[in-house]
Amino acid sequence: MRDHWGNCVTHFDEEVEGFIAEYFGQSDRKCFLVAAAGFDPRSPIIPNLLSKTLGSNLHAVFVREERGENNEEVLRTSADQNEEELRKTISNSRVERITIFDPADNAPIGGNRVAAVLSGIQLPEGTTDLVLDMSALSMGIAFPAARILLDIAERSDGLNLHLMIASNPELDVSIVGEPGEKVQSVRGFAGNAGRDVDIPKARIWLPQLAQKRRGALERIKASLTDLYKICPILPFPARDPRRADALIEEFGDEIRGDWAVDSRDFMYVSERNPLDSFRSIEMLRRRYENTVKDIFDPQLILSPVGSKVMAAGAMMAAIKYELTVQYVEVLRYEIDETAAKAPKMDIVHVWLDGPIYKGYAQQ
Known part of the structure; x- marks a missing residue:
């Protein structure tokens, strides 16, 4: 199990767009996406790419990370705009608002909350692929989500799991x-x-x-x-x-x-x-x-x-x-408005698990 991870199928930049068009363009593909609905401008990139190809065959859960009133107003406005765009882009979607800190003692609880949401998820009938878009998710949310989705994929017959990231170190x-x-x-x-x-x-x-x-x-x-x-x-x-x-x-x-x-x-x-x-x-x-x-x-x-x-x-x-x-x-x-401006986005796809690795033996 997982011996193939050192040699996973990967795609980069234009290759990712080609892969999405060719693979997800097949009529029998039905995809379930987990991604962020936050202020980060990378939030809509992967959902938009998938939606153009999959249309109504794409379902999604968008995670809105809530940190109380700590963030600046401009960031909340950006998050609202991204959430609205994502809802319009993928009609078969819902937004889960995940509280990151317990209001009682300020203890971090976001990981437990997102794990509970995804563990109880009911995938649409006929789902063939899961996609985790890590682009705009915090580590405390993305890592537990990946673990839950991997468990779902490994327990299912014929279900694929993909990681996708729109990356920009300058934006980080x-x-x-x-x-x-x-x-x-x-x-x-x-x-x-x-x-x-x-x-x-x-x-x-x-x-x-x-x-x-x-x-x-x-x-x-x-x-x-x-x-x-x-x-x-x-x-x-x-x-x-x-x-x-x-x-x-x-x-x-x-x-x-x-x-x-x-x-x-x-x-x-x-x-x-x-x-x-x-x-x-x-x-x-x-x-x-x-x-x-x-x-x-x-x-x-x-x-x-x-x-x-x-x-x-x-x-x-x-x-x-x-x-x-x-x-x-x-x-x-x-x-930080003084930081260097981001020249371009790098897009990464990792095919983490699925039937294509069946029988894989590490050499």
């Missing part, structure tokens, strides 16, 4: 989130950190470095004890060839100070291909476990706080190997 930088105080595991991604073993634990933390995410990563680091090593993940190759260098400079105090990162411990993964992130984490895990076998209990802890494409690969690794994903939920967002 312009969306600034204020991290909350509580560090926790993403719902469904506690990993094996709590298992009881007789040998000492050896933890490696893999923080995904991203611009303007120092606050979140500092909180996560402060919550982790007895770390054996820290291996920061950097985007390379990237659309901006100097993005990795800029991140090393931005996190220089942490890298040289409390984190004590050896230059050999940086991980470089593609900003464009989620399978590169998956394979890199998979390889590190395999080598690490072989090295400390029977001496230490190896544990990888992931914190993918930046690019959704890189995060998708980390999510796949976390699901396959039961790894821990630590994060800090965002209290509120604002737009």
Whole structure:
């Protein structure tokens, strides 16, 4: 099971549009989409692409992440506009408003709420494909949603699961989130950190470095004890060839100070291909476990706080190997108008599960 993930069928940019037109254009295709209905301008991109081909054969649930009155008025207005556009684009759809924080104690509950919604979903009769659009979903929502949808797909006969992402690293930088105080595991991604073993634990933390995410990563680091090593993940190759260098400079105090990162411990993964992130984490895990076998209990802890494409690969690794994903939920967002403007959107498709992988054997 899931042995094919290192070699999933993938498409990029214009290839994605061609795939949607050819594959979803078949008359027997009936698709159920889970996507965001938020302020992020990427919200309508994938739904629009699918709707043009599938028409009435497309059904959808759109998640509206509610953070109370914390967000700026302009962001709520943008979210309202995107929600209205999505309702018009896909008539067979509904919007689920997911409360991210418990009003009683401000504890993050969004993951549990979205898991409850999707676990109880009734797919339209004849559904052949599930699509999770991660473009504008927060990690605390996207990761639990992926796990639930994968479980549905794997328990069903003939059901396909696709991940799709409209990615733009420059836009990510312009969306600034204020991290909350509580560090926790993403719902469904506690990993094996709590298992009881007789040998000492050896933890490696893999923080995904991203611009303007120092606050979140500092909180996560402060919550982790007895770390054996820290291996920061950097985007390379990237659309901006100097993005990795800029991140090393931005996190220089942490890298040289409390984190004590050896230059050999940086991980470089593609900003464009989620399978590169998956394979890199998979390889590190395999080598690490072989090295400390029977001496230490190896544990990888992931914190993918930046690019959704890189995060998708980390999510796949976390699901396959039961790894821990630590994060800090965002209290509120604002737009940094001084950030560099986004030149273009990158579109990514990963065919995660389905009958095409039946009988796959890892070579």
